[in-house]
Amino acid sequence: MKKTGYFLLTFICALTILLPSIAFAAQTVEPTQDFYIDNINACGYSAQTSAQSAVVMEINSGRVLFSKNADIRLPMASTTKIMTALVAVELCDIDEPVNIDKKAVGVEGSSVYLRLGETLTVKELLYGLMLRSGNDCAVALAIHVGGSIENFAELMNAKAAYLGLDNTHFVNPHGLHDDNHYTSAYDLAVISCEAMKNPIFREIVSTKKVTIGGGEEKRLLLNKNKLLYNYENACGVKTGYTKRAGRCFVGAADNGTELVCVVLNCGPMFEETKSLLTYFQNEYDTRCIVPKNKIYSVEVKDSKKLYYLCEKSFWFPLTKNEINQIKEVIIYEETEDVYKINVYFGKQLIFSQKLYTI
Numbered sequence: 001m002k003k004t005g006y007f008l009l010t011f012i013c014a015l016t017i018l019l020p021s022i023a024f025a026a027q028t029v030e031p032t033q034d035f036y037i038d039n040i041n042a043c044g045y046s047a048q049t050s051a052q053s054a055v056v057m058e059i060n061s062g063r064v065l066f067s068k069n070a071d072i073r074l075p076m077a078s079t080t081k082i083m084t085a086l087v088a089v090e091l092c093d094i095d096e097p098v099n100i101d102k103k104a105v106g107v108e109g110s111s112v113y114l115r116l117g118e119t120l121t122v123k124e125l126l127y128g129l130m131l132r133s134g135n136d137c138a139v140a141l142a143i144h145v146g147g148s149i150e151n152f153a154e155l156m157n158a159k160a161a162y163l164g165l166d167n168t169h170f171v172n173p174h175g176l177h178d179d180n181h182y183t184s185a186y187d188l189a190v191i192s193c194e195a196m197k198n199p200i201f202r203e204i205v206s207t208k209k210v211t212i213g214g215g216e217e218k219r220l221l222l223n224k225n226k227l228l229y230n231y232e233n234a235c236g237v238k239t240g241y242t243k244r245a246g247r248c249f250v251g252a253a254d255n256g257t258e259l260v261c262v263v264l265n266c267g268p269m270f271e272e273t274k275s276l277l278t279y280f281q282n283e284y285d286t287r288c289i290v291p292k293n294k295i296y297s298v299e300v301k302d303s304k305k306l307y308y309l310c311e312k313s314f315w316f317p318l319t320k321n322e323i324n325q326i327k328e329v330i331i332y333e334e335t336e337d338v339y340k341i342n343v344y345f346g347k348q349l350i351f352s353q354k355l356y357t358i
Contacts, residue, residue, distance in 0.1 A: 047279070049068060049266065049272050050267060051185075051263035051272065052069060052074065052265035053185040054069070054261070054262060055189040056280050057190070057193055057262075058258065058286065060193075060315055061315065062190065064189075065283075065317065067185065074265065075175075075181065076240060077177075077241050078175045078239065079188060079239070080170065080240070081133065082192055082250060083170065084142070085201055088141045089126070089200050098119065104137075107135040107138075108135065112132050112137055112212075114134070114136040125140055126141070126204050127207065128212060131204075131209075135174040160187070163190055163191065165183075165191070166187075168187040175240055176242065177242050189260055189262045192236075195237070196237065202236065205225075205235070205238065205252070206228065206235045207223060208229065225238070227251050230274070231277070231278075233254055234251065235254050237252045248263065248266070248269070249262075249266065251273040257317055259277055259281060261273045261276050284317040285319075287323070288314075290313055290341065292313035293310070295308070295358065296310065306357065307357070308356060308358065309356045310353055312353050314351045314353070316351075326345060327343070327344045329342045329343075338354050
């Protein structure tokens with residue numbers, strides 16, 4: 001990637017991140033954060049965690065199943081790299097070669113010990129970033145994608161802004177402490193869910209070991225995420241630690257119900273994450289509320305029926321006691337001259353999709 005015109009590039013890259021999501025958002029109504037907060041611990045479980053802040057969220061719907069101090073702003077250490085990786089994956093061909101800049105050599109903290117002038121692919125750097133938490137890999141990716149750490153941080157903030165995150169601000173790609181670098185457990189869960197929907201990101205963070213580089217630069221990387229080794233449902237995501245942030249962790253697990261668990265400033269971060277994930281995966285089933293290409297009949301004038309198709313599927317996590325709270329309603333949107341399928345959980349709209357004639 002050429003090192004010219006980065007301010008223009010930053011703007012273009014930000015649009016590249018945001019536009020696909022904007023197009024989707026125009027068709028789908030998502031639940032509000034208030035809905036999630038009102039329904040915390042709907043199953044009646046009195047969960048306990050020593051974390052200063054924590055959230056358990058279902059990946060595809062974004063429903064919060066548990067939270068503690070979800071919106072307080074805290075340092076998040078190397079869990080920052082979840083956003084770093086997401087931005088890099090969305091803006092780069094992962095097979096692009098990256099020539100290591102001098103600014104990426106000798107970065108303090110965790111490192112894979114990059115050497116000046118060596119060449120690795122974006123994907124190899126992502127492995128170094130997410131498995132070994134390489135701060136040098138974070139800087140190398142930031143310079144490659146944005147031209148500088150500052151420009152890359154703006155791309156991270158652009159993505160956070162689109163996701164509607166009010167309690168997140170990035171100033172670097174690695175998470176070394178800065179008073180202006182922070183997130184909340186809720187915001188970090190949203191970022192993590194977005195990242196886990198990306199198959200390349202998911203492949204990387206679920207990898208236990210990998211070899212990158214070649215010749216004298218060949219490195220065997222082992223994932224620092226202990227959950228991958230002692231919990232069969234685990235599939236990610238990232239550890240973090242600084243003295244100011246404490247021990248931070250985002251864990252992910254999939255047993256048919258896909259969850260992320262964020263714990264910030266939590267001593268027994270692996271143990272408590274495993275406990276929370278296990279409980280909520282056992283308590284909730286992710287159910288298909290609207291199957292893809294489901295056909296609906298609509299009665300019009302003279303008792304005639306027209307048939308409409310919903311092109312998108314919708315899945316939602318529910319306990320056994322919550323199933324009867326789901327209701328589907330077909331509405332006619334006069335201003336748009338379209339029929340829509342609305343799905344409600346109790347009184348809350350959780351899905352809305354345009355229907356197409358068949």
